[in-house]
Amino acid sequence: MTEPTTAPGPLWQGYAAPGWDEMLGPDEPRAGCAGVVDYLERLGDELVDRQAAAEAAVASMGISFTVYAEKGNIDRAWPFDVIPRVIDLHEWQRVSEGLIQRLQALNLFIGDLYGDAKVLADGVVPAEIVLGSPNHRPECIGVTPPHGTWAHISGSDLVRGADGVFRVLEDNLRVPSGVAYMLENRQISKRVFADAFRSLDILPVDGYPTALQQMLASLTPRPGEMPVIAVLTPGIYNSAYFEHAFLASQMGALLVEGGDLVVGDDDVCRVRTVGGLVRVDVIYRRVDDLFLDPEVFRADSMLGVPGLMRAWRKGNVALANAPGAGVADDKVVYAYVPELIRYYLGEEPKLASVPTYVCLDDEQRRYVLDHLSELVVKPANESGGTGIYIGTYATAEETDEIRRAVEAEPRNWIAQPVIELSTAPTLCDDVPAPRHIDLRPFILSGERPYVTNGGLTRVALREGSLVVNSSQGGGSKDTWIIDPDVPQLSAAARQVQGGGA
Numbered sequence: 001m002t003e004p005t006t007a008p009g010p011l012w013q014g015y016a017a018p019g020w021d022e023m024l025g026p027d028e029p030r031a032g033c034a035g036v037v038d039y040l041e042r043l044g045d046e047l048v049d050r051q052a053a054a055e056a057a058v059a060s061m062g063i064s065f066t067v068y069a070e071k072g073n074i075d076r077a078w079p080f081d082v083i084p085r086v087i088d089l090h091e092w093q094r095v096s097e098g099l100i101q102r103l104q105a106l107n108l109f110i111g112d113l114y115g116d117a118k119v120l121a122d123g124v125v126p127a128e129i130v131l132g133s134p135n136h137r138p139e140c141i142g143v144t145p146p147h148g149t150w151a152h153i154s155g156s157d158l159v160r161g162a163d164g165v166f167r168v169l170e171d172n173l174r175v176p177s178g179v180a181y182m183l184e185n186r187q188i189s190k191r192v193f194a195d196a197f198r199s200l201d202i203l204p205v206d207g208y209p210t211a212l213q214q215m216l217a218s219l220t221p222r223p224g225e226m227p228v229i230a231v232l233t234p235g236i237y238n239s240a241y242f243e244h245a246f247l248a249s250q251m252g253a254l255l256v257e258g259g260d261l262v263v264g265d266d267d268v269c270r271v272r273t274v275g276g277l278v279r280v281d282v283i284y285r286r287v288d289d290l291f292l293d294p295e296v297f298r299a300d301s302m303l304g305v306p307g308l309m310r311a312w313r314k315g316n317v318a319l320a321n322a323p324g325a326g327v328a329d330d331k332v333v334y335a336y337v338p339e340l341i342r343y344y345l346g347e348e349p350k351l352a353s354v355p356t357y358v359c360l361d362d363e364q365r366r367y368v369l370d371h372l373s374e375l376v377v378k379p380a381n382e383s384g385g386t387g388i389y390i391g392t393y394a395t396a397e398e399t400d401e402i403r404r405a406v407e408a409e410p411r412n413w414i415a416q417p418v419i420e421l422s423t424a425p426t427l428c429d430d431v432p433a434p435r436h437i438d439l440r441p442f443i444l445s446g447e448r449p450y451v452t453n454g455g456l457t458r459v460a461l462r463e464g465s466l467v468v469n470s471s472q473g474g475g476s477k478d479t480w481i482i483d484p485d486v487p488q489l490s491a492a493a494r495q496v497q498g499g500g501a
Contacts, residue, residue, distance in 0.1 A: 079475030098351025135326035209250035263307030454479030
């Protein structure tokens, strides 16, 4: 059902969101958005020119992503929409607290699993769910990483439904990607909206590389010495290689592939350089567990480093994220996170989760199979939108196929209600139109927690689509966290009126 929205000027005439809109409410702009709405209105037709300038900036900066589905693994220009997504600072502070709480519980859960496993003995999570996870790594039992932290870098996907409440849709704890695009989105916005950044109180995001470097450095096994940090990448053909190279450059870290590293008989990891072997203290690895060390996992892996797990288990090198952290990335485990928060922290969750049905449970599976037309059914350990069934859009053939899949491997599936994602104004055919969005903020867990100011807002560019992944036709926006208590309007308005850009 379409919700009427505020139409504060000609730019917004005819704008009607199908549900909760992030910028325009039924009576007035959302909290923190008034100054941005006015600023965009005063730009008028010039907004189209700013979009063209943004696309030119994307091309000149070489920001791209890889589409595996297309023959030849095509590199494409990063799809960027110039109209920002705005979030009220006070609301964001509450969301940040909820994300920190969630990651604290998840890290305690991972450490418990590879330690005494009390959570399984107490029946908080069924043992068959954890031990049956393809991301459970018995090789990690008995290891205690620095600070007791396993998931150092995480990206939680947030959605807002028709009720306007932020909920966590899923947790990404293995090798979460997207933060470089968040940072580049801000650089593009600063180029094309320089006048707005001079006048609106937009919280910065560019402190993330420094926070990441400091967190990684704190993991060093050689305190008191300058740590050598490396970013381990699968190589140039990986879809996130742009991000790997970007973050290494921003942190002053080495960008290495598996063949650049060697573990000696002393169980110390070193990097090959023109001056000889140099010890590496911390590895920010962007390689999946199973490819990390051919001595322990896949023997045919050419991406990892033989002996790396030995060096890690001995405490001679830190790995972020730690091997085995992905056990808490499992979408079936996701269903139990609220209970994990209560179990480990003795607190109620500060951030809601999306209601989730676990198909391994007989009663819940029967409900799912009886209501497939109303649900989203997801595989437990896929990413990028792969294998998702959306009942409201599915054909009879697709419904029969997912029914057979769930019945054959119930452990591999969960189901959730269809959430009509919130919308944000997006420039379509040169006019703002509502398009569905989600949000991936990034959380660093170390000596001190850190949450980005906002995150990567992904947008479904096709009308009515709920698919936001760039590989499936989605785009992105800059995310502006704005304090509604700070005057936002007059200076920006004067600059636009005066032609300042």
